[in-house]
Amino acid sequence: MSRKKMHLAAASATPYGASPYAWLEPGVDPHDYDNIHVLVRAAQAAERGMFDFLFLGDFLAQTQRSEAHAPNQTLEPTIVATAIALATERIGLVTTVSATFQEPYNIARVLKSLDVVSGGRMGWNAVTTSSPQAAANFGRAIEDRDTRYARADEVVQIVQALWGSWEEDAWIGDQQSRRITDLSKISPVNLRGTYVSSRGPLEIPPSKQGQPVMAHAGASPHSLAFAGRYADVLISEVFTIEEARHQRSAVRHAAESAGRSPDDVKFFVGVMPTIASTHAEALARRGKLIEPDIEQQVRHLGQLLGLPLGTIDLDAPLRADQLAVARANPGDPRSPRALEVAKEGWTVRQVLHHAVIDYHPSPIGPPEVIADHLQEWFEADAADGFWVIPGVIPEGMESFVDGVIPILQQRGLFRTEYEGETLRENLGIDHQYGLHRRTRTP
Ligand SMILES: Cc1cc2nc3c(=O)[nH]c(=O)nc-3n(C[C@H](O)[C@H](O)[C@H](O)COP(=O)(O)O)c2cc1C
Incomplete structure (x- = not known):
């Protein structure tokens, strides 16, 4: 058929x-x-x-x-x-x-x-x-x-x-x-x-x-x-x-x-x-295109998760106390995905490398x-x-x-x-x- x-x-x-x-x-x-x-x-x-x-x-x-x-x-x-x-x-x-x-x-x-x-x-x-x-x-x-x-x-x-x-x-x-x-x-x-x-x-x-x-x-x-x-x-x-x-x-x-x-x-x-042939390679590729905007994107991520993320350590994951109060912003459809990736334990930089701020879904791998x-x-x-x-x-x-x-x-x-x-x-x-x-x- x-x-x-x-x-x-x-x-x-x-x-x-x-x-x-x-x-x-x-x-x-x-x-x-x-x-x-x-x-x-x-x-x-x-x-x-x-x-x-x-x-x-x-x-x-x-x-x-x-x-x-x-x-x-x-x-x-x-x-x-x-x-x-x-x-x-x-x-x-x-x-x-x-x-x-x-x-x-x-x-x-x-x-x-x-x-x-x-x-x-x-x-x-x-x-x-x-x-x-x-x-x-x-x-x-x-x-x-x-x-x-x-x-x-x-x-x-x-x-x-x-x-x-x-x-x-x-x-x-x-x-x-x-x-x-x-x-x-x-x-x-x-x-x-x-x-x-x-x-x-x-x-x-x-x-x-x-x-x-x-x-x-x-x-x-x-x-x-x-x-x-x-x-x-x-x-x-x-x-x-x-x-x-x-x-x-x-x-x-x-x-x-x-x-x-x-x-x-x-x-x-x-x-x-x-x-790319692996998820890690694709993530690195995508990340390179995001890196020039990373400072701006951190602030944006804060808005998606309801957290003040101004001066965060980019190369560490969000702490347990931050994740405990993080909430997907109901006003932005990208928020649940951003929260899901953050909870997987990636560093803040890697969360952004997943293209969670992009205007369209960005499957990677x-x-x-x-x-x-x-x-x-x-x-x-x-x-x-x-x-x-x-x-x-x-x-x-x-x-x-x-x-x-x-x-x-x-x-x-x-x-x-x-x-x-x-x-x-x-x-x-x-x-x-x-x-x-x-x-x-x-
Ligand atoms: C996916 C997408 C692509 C668009 N591409 C263009 C474009 O290439 N050029 C353009 O002038 N408007 C484009 N628009 C339209 C404008 O973004 C916007 O919808 C338009 O200015 C009318 O706005 P309004 O209906 O909110 O008043 C696009 C809209 C969407 C959703």
Whole structure:
């Protein structure tokens, strides 16, 4: 009997990897700051592992926090996606473009062009931007949530209408009759909203999958409702199975309220694995990426455990009297895990090396440990898929593909070949061209 399969995405950040300290690793060339070829190699590794897609985030402001800390991002993601699209054949590319600071005509044009160029492998991660530093780069201030999401609604609807403004059968290409297209099938959209408007049409034909897949990344109630209305994929940031199940059911419910099937939204959770042949080796590797932030992290650990840990001896375990009063902070889902690791008797430094402060679960150890983590979450209905965030690339991507993917395949949890050629086919998402019928005005 064939089992339900998980989906996998890989985060594509800088040419060093997702850790801001990856550039300090011995196997990494510090001059790769803007080297697109490293991103292409990591993408090719992910494609060898039959990942559904790469997830390219975007931050519209400075992200470097200190001279040792590399920026979260170095190159513009739609340009990165173009380069990767031309060097790969099957892997999808989900690219973030702000629905707060970009105009719908520009978004529609860039993403549909990329969808055509990539052979139907694009997705749009439509986010509302909430960073004041990003707003300052557009000479604007951040609006309240209601306004940002109301604009985003208009932007998505205009973008999708523009994508559909060249009808699927408008192409003729007949030299004899001198008709390149049927102009009656390429029509303006004439959409005017409160925040954005566009006339259209867009002179771009359908891609192999029609138009890009819709994704969204976020967690606020506004965000989940927005994902329920439009997203085929929701990219989340959750730390526990309970939190994931809660968010997944919230977005499935939001999809139903918007007149869709709950299964129309695929819920992706993050995971930051560190893979090595032994737990000790993986812990040392992970620890190196955490060490530059260790002083800050000790204070944070204190908050998670309800203990004042300002001037602690990093290289000793917590004392019995400290452990006796330590309590998992109910306001932070990372706390129970932090307390569990602290009680195992590790030194404070080693507790932090277990990545207990990271934003995503960080399984550490041989490939089986990572595969067990994914299987546990998947079988608990906490996720439809995972976005894997390698701390260091291309090494982190390659070790996942060579070590973890074969185990998932042996367990029947992951594909052994791509289902189709387009992102829509591989994710199992219904055909959509232009606006969804629910959002079309009669
Ligand atoms: C996992 C995850 C990834 C995200 N990636 C980005 C990103 O790359 N760029 C971006 O502008 N916003 C990104 N966001 C969205 C913002 O963090 C935030 O949700 C957005 O600014 C809207 O905030 P609000 O819904 O709380 O008002 C991401 C959110 C999550 C949960």
